[in-house]
Amino acid sequence: MKLWDWALQAYARQHVADACLHLQDAHGQNVPYLLWAAWAAGEGRGADAKAAALLMKRWDTEVGAPLRGVRRALKAPFPAVADAPRESFREAVKGVELQGERVLMESLEAMSGPSSAPQDVLEGLVAAAKASGDPPRRAALERLADALA
Template sequence: MRDSNRLQRLQQRPLWDFALALYAKPGVEQACLTLQDEAGVDVCELLFHCWLYEHGLAAEPGPLKAIREERCRWQQQVTAPLRQLRRGLKPQAAQSESISTLRKTLQTAEIQAERENLQCWQQWALLSSEQEVSVIKGSINQHNIAQWLQDTLFLLPLDNFSSQASRVREGIQSAFLALASQLDRCESPR
């Protein structure tokens, strides 16, 4: 069932503003980078789910699949190549001011690509209609937020990581817990 009061509150706090504020909290940047680099998590989608969670909402799995595929293509075709170029130039940027400037330009473009992606996620949530409800009232318990995020993002169960990769598995678990610890409890309905 659509919750128009909560959807109105989503409009009052744009996803981009939420993402910037959350990312600035202690441990969140490193948690997001760990989840991105070690577990293949789309950080924009992760931030989207955190935004919904803080408003007491969740995305419906069925409609989520289509937008996830669309946003994944954006990440693969636009954001990831910019990130790869920026990261690849890091050693050369230390030796050359002009390459350092180029790297900063690529970083600006990467951030703009992420902002565009977040705006698409937000628009999808706000267009939740009576015919196809995409966002519903969430029932996630604060104590289960790390596991809920993992399950929502359709990651492999952490047990599926090889025993040789226990450090990676522990890093991923710690990253989800660090992120979850910075989220505020769901707002109660007004």
């Protein structure tokens, strides 16, 4: 299954979104990158985790985080801006942010090798967190792995 399709199905499962957003907000992790790591492990698709982490970090710094910041800034009322147009603009930014996440995931998928024997999802998440230069938050990663199981 393609990563994007898998990610949409996985994210819709109970507790996955909460676990992902906790890793993003409390631990500075990149959700599309973690979902890629879980998918790659489950599919047994090897990849150069360091190269993937470099791509993710640059993308997040230059694209993902700025879009997320704009979307979040538009969540609260903005002085002298009517709520309806502000919310409409926020939804448009949200759509672009989601499209950006898809571009990142498709790029990460393209860096992945062919399918083989499935690997342990938790270990894939831990390896990805290590490759990104961030110390693994094992309990938080376990929460995501459990939600994905």
